[in-house]
Amino acid sequence: MTRASLRGWRLAAFAAFATLAACQRDAPPPPAPAAIETPAPAAPAPQAEPAVPPVASDDWTLPGTLGPLTTRHALETRFGKANVRQETFDGAEGIGTYPALVVFPDDPARQLELVLDAEDNDAPIQELRVRAPGSRWHDASGLRTGMTLAELVALNGAPISFYGLEWDYGGTVQDWHGGKLANAAGAPLFRRVTLGARAGTPADTVPIGDSVFRSDDPRFAGIGASLEVVEFGISWPREGED
Numbered sequence: 527m528t529r530a531s532l533r534g535w536r537l538a539a540f541a542a543f544a545t546l547a548a549c550q551r552d553a554p555p556p557p558a559p560a561a562i563e564t565p566a567p568a569a570p571a572p573q574a575e576p577a578v579p580p581v582a583s584d585d586w587t588l589p590g591t592l593g594p595l596t597t598r599h600a601l602e603t604r605f606g607k608a609n610v611r612q613e614t615f616d617g618a619e620g621i622g623t624y625p626a627l628v629v630f631p632d633d634p635a636r637q638l639e640l641v642l643d644a645e646d647n648d649a650p651i652q653e654l655r656v657r658a659p660g661s662r663w664h665d666a667s668g669l670r671t672g673m674t675l676a677e678l679v680a681l682n683g684a685p686i687s688f689y690g691l692e693w694d695y696g697g698t699v700q701d702w703h704g705g706k707l708a709n710a711a712g713a714p715l716f717r718r719v720t721l722g723a724r725a726g727t728p729a730d731t732v733p734i735g736d737s738v739f740r741s742d743d744p745r746f747a748g749i750g751a752s753l754e755v756v757e758f759g760i761s762w763p764r765e766g767e768d
Contacts, residue, residue, distance in 0.1 A: 586636075586662040586663045586664060587664060588665050588760050591604075592640070592651075593651070594651045595650055596640065601627060609629060610628070611627070612625060612627055613625070613628050615639075618694040619694040623644070624641060624642070625641075625642045625644060626655070628640075637656075637657075637658045637661065638663055639654070639656070641655055653718070653760065654759060654761070655759045656671055656759070658671065659671055660672050665758070667706065667707060669681065669717070669755070669758055670755065670758075671754075672754055674724075674751055674753065675752075675753040675754065676750030678721075679750065681706065681707065682702055682703075682705030682706055683706050684705030685703050686699055686703065688721055688741070689739075690732075690736060690738075691721075692734045693735070695736070696720075696722075698719070698721075699719040699720070700738050713763075714762065715760055715762060717759075719755055719758045720757040720758070721753045721756065722753065723753060724751075724753065727752040727753075731748055733746055733749070
């Protein structure tokens with residue numbers, strides 16, 4: 527190659543290099559990478575409203591679904607945990623104190639006692655007991671607290687015999703004289719009723735003492751209206767009991 531040719535080749539190569547550099551300098555910059563959007567954190571799920579404690583249904587009939595094997599857990603599930611409490615009560619002479627699970631302990635109209643075994647709280651329920659005046663609880667026959675002796679006799683369809691008042695077992699019904707409320711031998715339920723004097727009743731107008739009196743005793747002509755049911759209980763006789 528001649529010197530002139532070599533010089534021409536160098537000039538041509540330089541021109542090509544300059545043109546390429548100019549193109550690269552004028553070319554637009556490459557696009558920036560697209561921003562990756564991070565999804566916003568999901569809003570926390572709304573907290574569920576606390577469940578309203580269950581309460582008793584409108585059926586206040588005893589025994590209903592309650593039985594000797596009813597547990598505290600079952601009561602709390604039905605009536606609400608806050609509405610069930612264990613308490614201790616004074617019993618009659620010879621009994622001492624006894625424990626009971628009390629449903630609605632602060633509401634007399636709905637209060638119900640489930641009497642426990644004093645020596646074994648895990649033993650079967652001994653009795654369903656209603657003592658509050660005007661309670662909503664009643665049995666299938668219509669027996670309820672607050673009904674007069676006259677109403678009780680009408681419900682029984684026969685006279686009633688009971689202990690006189692003002693002692694530990696005062697007012698306890700002893701004989702239904704074959705009436706509808708009588709506790710028949712072998713029956714699955716046993717009914718217990720206690721009478722008391724209505725407010726304002728003079729003491730000398732009602733039977734007093736540990737003798738047994740009849741609802742039709744002519745010596746106490748007004749006791750049909752002056753005595754009322756102050757307590758009743760329902761229990762389940764165990765084998766060998768009448």
